[in-house]
Amino acid sequence: MNPQRDSSLVEILDRLLNKGAIINADLIITVAGIPLIGLNLRAALASMETMLEYGIMEDWDKSSRELYASQETHLPLIPGEQVLYKAFGYIWQDEGIVKSWVPGIWNVTNERLILWVKTPGKAIFETPLPSLRIFRVPASHETRQELELVYPEGRARISLSERDEFEAALARATTETTAISV
């Protein structure tokens, strides 16, 4: 990363927000001396911290934070299960009308491979590790790397930008699982 440079524009805007600004404007647009359009503006712009100091938007601040907290979901794990590796990726879905790559977080645990979608909080794909096999397949997209999964119930095409790390994590997790079961 580059060293932080001092930007005077950012500094000015930051100070403006910290202080807060109130705009009060009345405007009438006239043509040939006849007022046609009226504009009555009351606006306040400030950083949230300043707003709260003045007691503005307190309820909204609270409720929006609560809303996010209530929507946040966590991956349901079996007792004794641990997430060993996480990476952003996709799975190819061709059931139904729309065929598309569905994004989510690939979780490699010591038991399973799961594609987790945070909102609304569901596992799109999951399979136990021991019977899972993966193959490299040529990618259909220039910046993506694709893999084919073969598991007892069928096959799946998935895609990740860090394929090597994903494969290594899967290999580590699988050896760990077999070591425990032995």
Place this chain on the structure above:
Amino acid sequence: MAINLDEKNLKNGLLGLVVALVEIIQELLERQALRRIEGGSLSDAEVERLGQSLCELAESLEKIKKDNDIEDAVLSVRDGLDEAADELLEKFINPETWLDDREKEH
């Protein structure tokens, strides 16, 4: 203030302008985030989440700049904007310079 867009490479010039603006907003958000954290009303989980998201934003901006090779374009736009901000500030601090400017024009 002049923002120089390379005619041959309008796409990069435009992208540089957009990224520069996003970068300014991102830096502003970082400062405000720090202020909110120091305010002490956020829970530990919220602080963690906020930091994580801003880090991801900064990283992806760096990646966009590197991938499209627009680091210089972004830097020149930002320098231009900073210069304009400095001039504006200078005028607000020393209103008498407005008079000088007017006299020069006449």
